[in-house]
Amino acid sequence: MRDTTFRVLARPVILVAVLAILTSLTACQTTQERERAARSNDSQTCIEFGAERxxxxxxxxxxxxxxxxxxxxxxxxxxxxxxxxxxxxNLETVRRLGCEREAEKERKRGEKPRDCR
Structure with missing residues (x-):
């Protein structure tokens, strides 16, 4: 039973791993294609400027x-x-404002307010 449970649980994990690998390989090809296109554009620009290969x-x-x-x-x-x-x-400012708001509530209740530094 445990072996069957492991197989059932392992399938999605293996599938996700395979998909991640395939996605990363696709991203590498895309980068290479972009670099090739950039070189081609650069070459065309230089030729248009009058420079011969x-x-x-x-x-x-x-x-x-x-x-x-x-x-x-x-x-x-x-x-x-x-x-x-x-x-x-910005996140630090929002955190500090929330802390100061809570400290003010604590003061109004007569409690020692928290330190918001």
Missing amino acids: GTSEYTTCMLQQQERRDTAALRAAEVQRANAATTSD
């Missing part, structure tokens, strides 16, 4: 396009970090 101008242009993309990614990460810090500050 195989020349130093083309190489310089491709490096500039990569640097532009890296800078944009860095800015996006900085914005995300700033948003996370703001969210953390």
Whole structure:
């Protein structure tokens, strides 16, 4: 009986594990496809600027396009970090306001109010 119960319970766990692995593999392909598309766009941009493949101008242009993309990614990460810090500050403010509200209720009841620092 225990063996049957284990098999019944193990099936969903195995299914979830397989789905997680497949999802992660799909995400890797998507990243590779995005990088390939970005390189293709960069190449097209450089060609439109007049740089021919195989020349130093083309190489310089491709490096500039990569640097532009890296800078944009860095800015996006900085914005995300700033948003996370703001969210953390907001959560702390909400916590403190709730604590101060409860401390005020405790004062009105004649109890020692909690410390909200």
